[in-house]
Amino acid sequence: xxxxxxxxxxxxxxxxxxxxxxxxxxxxxxxxxxxxxxxxxxxxxxxxxxxxxxxxxxxxxxxxxxxxxxxxxxxxxxxxxxxxxxxxxxxxxxxxxxxxxxxxxxxxxxxxxxxxxxxxxxxxxxxxxxxxxxxxxxxxxxxxxxxxxxxxxxxxxxxxxxxxxxxxxxxxxxxxxxxxxxxxxxxxxxxxxxxxxxxxxxxxxxxxxxxxxxxxxxxxxxxxxxxxxxxxxxxxxxxxxxxxxxxxxxxxxxxxxxxxxxxxxxxxxxxxxxxxxxxxxxxxxxxxxxxxxxxxxxx
Numbered sequence: 001x002x003x004x005x006x007x008x009x010x011x012x013x014x015x016x017x018x019x020x021x022x023x024x025x026x027x028x029x030x031x032x033x034x035x036x037x038x039x040x041x042x043x044x045x046x047x048x049x050x051x052x053x054x055x056x057x058x059x060x061x062x063x064x065x066x067x068x069x070x071x072x073x074x075x076x077x078x079x080x081x082x083x084x085x086x087x088x089x090x091x092x093x094x095x096x097x098x099x100x101x102x103x104x105x106x107x108x109x110x111x112x113x114x115x116x117x118x119x120x121x122x123x124x125x126x127x128x129x130x131x132x133x134x135x136x137x138x139x140x141x142x143x144x145x146x147x148x149x150x151x152x153x154x155x156x157x158x159x160x161x162x163x164x165x166x167x168x169x170x171x172x173x174x175x176x177x178x179x180x181x182x183x184x185x186x187x188x189x190x191x192x193x194x195x196x197x198x199x200x201x202x203x204x205x206x207x208x209x210x211x212x213x214x215x216x217x218x219x220x221x222x223x224x225x226x227x228x229x230x231x232x233x234x235x236x237x238x239x240x241x242x243x244x245x246x247x248x249x250x251x252x253x254x255x256x257x258x259x260x261x262x263x264x265x266x267x268x269x270x271x272x273x274x275x276x277x278x279x280x281x282x283x284x285x286x287x288x289x290x291x292x293x294x295x296x297x298x299x
Contacts, residue, residue, distance in 0.1 A: 029079055031083035032083045035090075036067075036086075038087055039056075048094060051101055052092075052094070052100070058093075059086055062089050063083075088132045088135070089132070091125065096125065098118060102114040102115060176290075176292070185289065187287060188287050191206070197244045199251055207251045207255060208255065211251075211255035211256060221292070221293060222263070223291040224265070225267055226243075226264070226288050227241055227267050227270075227271060227272075229276050231276070237268040244288050245264040249264050273285060273287070
């Protein structure tokens, strides 16, 4: 048994095993089927197996990669690309075999005709090789572009995480607390006279610090929420809560905070933080809260 026969037998055995392994694939891929049919046809051509064994081997390796990609359920674009490369390798093998066969043709008219045919087919082989090179170049470019996009996305995510941490640290410095609703800065009723909505002079410093924060971090969105104790009617409590929230809103706007960063809401006595049965509890319930949502750094 000569080397050629051994090589052919080994190729057939390898492909038989490969095709058997692929029998469990649930559906077909047209490009892959065409590539496999073309490869099998080339394997049955003794001229190709004897004169272009190395080129045919490359086609087999490319087909194996395509079939593995199909089995692994990789994207159709990947399978189609590998199948296309298999076809091009087969073309190269066919044309290489033709070229080498033509070289062995004896002189004469038959040899001349074969040389002319060789020139034409060699051009096809050159184009196939060029197509293979171009396809590989595009594949490499796509892989590079995807890697760069992934890296950019990761950097952006890290930037956002760092921005969130920075904002939260600044809010903690303002005595804000982390809650399920986000970071909450509580302004007690010491900002206002009893039953009034006008901010007292002592509260100006707090307003200034809060305004500086909101101007420094324009992506932060603050909900100004008014709360009262349960003394008095519901209507008067809601009205007072809204007026106090509006006063804080107006003070921040006057200090240069963009309107888009602010909103107001009145809860009245609905969300107490302490009992309304004691004077100290009622004082804790009379408050304005500045609520920064959990996505304080924006999207």
